[in-house]
Amino acid sequence: MVNLNEQPAVAVRGLTKRYGEVVACSQIDLDLKRGEIHGVLGENGAGKSTLMKVLIGLVQPDEGTIDVDGERCRIDSPSRAGLLGIGMVHQHFSLVDELRVWENVVLGERERLDAKHARGLVASIGERYGLTVDPDARVGDLTAGLRQRVEIIKCLRRDPSIVIFDEPTSVLTPQESEQLFEVLRVAVEREGKAVALVSHKLDEIRQATDMVTILRRGAVVDHGPTNRFDQQALAQAMVGREVSLRGDQAAALGLTGAVLAAAGAAKSRPASASPIVLSVDGAVLDRHGHRVLDGVDIKLRAGEIVGIAGVEGNGQVELADVLSSLVALDAGTVSVDGGVVVTGHAGEMAVAGIGMIPEDRHDAGCVLNMSVAENLALGSIGAGRAFRRMDRVAMRDAALRLIDRYEIRCSGPDAPFESLSGGNQQRVVLARELSAQPKVLVASQPTRGLDVGAIEFMGEQLRAAAHDGVGVLLISSELEEILHLADRILVMHSGRIVGAMNRSEADVETIGLMMGGVAVDQMTGQMGQHV
């Protein structure tokens, strides 16, 4: 414990930020001390990001003061924040894939480019913090965990005394997260830095932080030493009501342990008798010279939920694209209900009965510039003869029914789709896909960016769909979500299904290793019996 003096490195007092009528942060107090990891916990939209953006100089507060090392200051730009010794590791990487590690680390610096010095820098920072990474590796070839190391090295090279980590574990396997927390520990204990860890996952906060500040709806609801709170108390403070740490809420809060306990108690449905509705056989896909799908086999039965776990970027997006008719396979087949469906032909998958809740609904899930009613009717617009009248009255009536049934909050069927909030846009997508009475429903990262209520709703809908005999394929990088909802779990790594198990046999350790591609060969041997 170095330099554990009383004066906080950063002291925020009464910070308020409004956007129009929305108060993003209201009278927030926050103390970051040297030698401490300070957790900032809150749901999506609780004001965590705004608070951190203020500290890094991206957002100007309306009220309140910020003292850095006892000096009152105005952080009006990221470069000012840099001068004050504040650095941030962003949730989304800002790296150039084509460049090497050392090139990325010195990118944007004004001084002369010195490769030898830069390589040395990468090595010395790596040694100091236990962040080893090959300085000459091409960033695009690195795993997500290693890329994040590069991002951290990039931040640490300016030797900031205050480091903010914004949701750093969202792209990491459980093991990689553990390693990251070790790095944070080194940073505070050996280097005497002040670290803020922003997260919505209770496990993470409990495991890695010394102090915690809990935000709800833009205000601090509680703060104190982390060991003062148990999971129940943290969850309650964050959500604002009594929560049972089972079910969807636990999954939303990232409680692997609780979910596993719940999962163990639940009995999985006997689905082996029902017919196979979706069968992917030997799917191979090459993109830009990379083999992104490398012989994927999936069997999905009616009425079961199969989860595909895996770190992002291991072929999940491409698998979803294939099942949306967006790309054609280079080899292999997709069959729905026993009939082979041609891949890559516009609309074929939808017509065959595959519904899709896409990862990025703005990508292929909706047309932002069209109305809610039109978005609910995209399927019927795309099918059938082109030279027929658009029956807007019928379309509007159908939309009214769906708006009612799925509780979509909008000003009416003619409201522009883009005027809806994220959660309601997602409901439109869900309403459209389910009303088409699909045989298979693919949900790809369906709860990303949604709040707890919307996550709960999504979980219920997926379960209800499975109950009605739809085969549900849940692709998610949130292991908790999969453990909670799925009957069977497949693990995807490097474009292959590397493991399969029933939920009751699920073991986070093993799944984590498989997600990271560790000892896959040994694993598949063991897993073979479950496939």
Next chain:
Amino acid sequence: MSKGENRKSLVARFATRDTGVAIGLYVLSLSAAIFVSALLVAATGGSATAVFDALLDGSLRSQGAWGLTLTTSAPLLLVAVGTIVATRAGLVNIGQEGQLLIGTCVAAYFAVRVGGPGWFVIAVALLAGAAGGGAWAGIAAGLRAWRNVPEVLTTLLLTFVAFPLMTFGLRQSWLLKDRDTERMNQLNSGERLPANANLPDLMIFGNSIDSGFFVAIGLAFVLTVMVGRTVLGSRIDMLGFNPRAAQRFGVSAGPLSAAVLIGSGATAGVAGAVLLTGGAASDRLVFGFSGNFGWDGLLVALLARNRVMLAIPMAFVFAMLRTGSSFLAATGVDRKMTDVVQALLVLALLLPPALLFIRDRRRSLAPSNLAVSSAPIAVEVS
């Protein structure tokens, strides 16, 4: 009763604060454009009022002027409506000048050879124009479909192929060169169309309106219905707004965009055939025949901002500038001045939507966009 309610809701729809801002911006930028034009005229030694008088005389007030303006607006409108549909499908066709030219060439080739009654020759000319313009755009469509070559490049570059191609045709008597060897000065000019192959005119109050105008208006209405009332129109919009969503829901980008691009080339080709058989240009193919009708039609489409019906007034304004400028010589101001005025007007009409777009983009980039942007959209649902 119900009509009154309809009108009220229509007013309510337009009475948002945004519309006020938009109208204000248009007034502001148009007056600025007119003011700058007047300054320029004064600077070149003319009188601004005399110039605007002359423009109005030439386009509306003098004997038969507005008929000629309507006639002139026909090819502009034909080019514009095809372009608008292509733009809605997410295509950037900027080669209308070349498509119009090739359409005219094909129309001229058949019109002087086919023979028969006048209506038949005209019909053949219009169809040949459509085929020619469509085929020329079809090259771009094909390159896009097979090799993913951006149509914005190919359509533009093909225009510069079309010009020398026509010049070549005008030198070959087996193609477009005048076969009448008696005529003097037949270099670079095609054969005169048979006398009966001119589009009939409609006389109203001493104004002769070319029936090409009614062809254009008719096509504008047909395309409006197609865009707004048919499934095909919705598919075109879907493709333009989000090609990946379109693909997912069964609208294949390849065939549909090829068809739309060829279609927009075809309307440009028809515009050429209307010019050839109508009263807005000469009745024989000459070098430089297209006279920027393609480019101007593209501008009309740009200003109509993807709405077919708005293209009708816009085409009329551009036709006014064309016919009006013929009276300009009397004021002692260079005719080129109208090009400057035209350019200023285009800028003035493009600026407000651009400003509004930038403002909306700024707003949506601000994190509070959801709360703010949903407010003005809260239109009553009846």
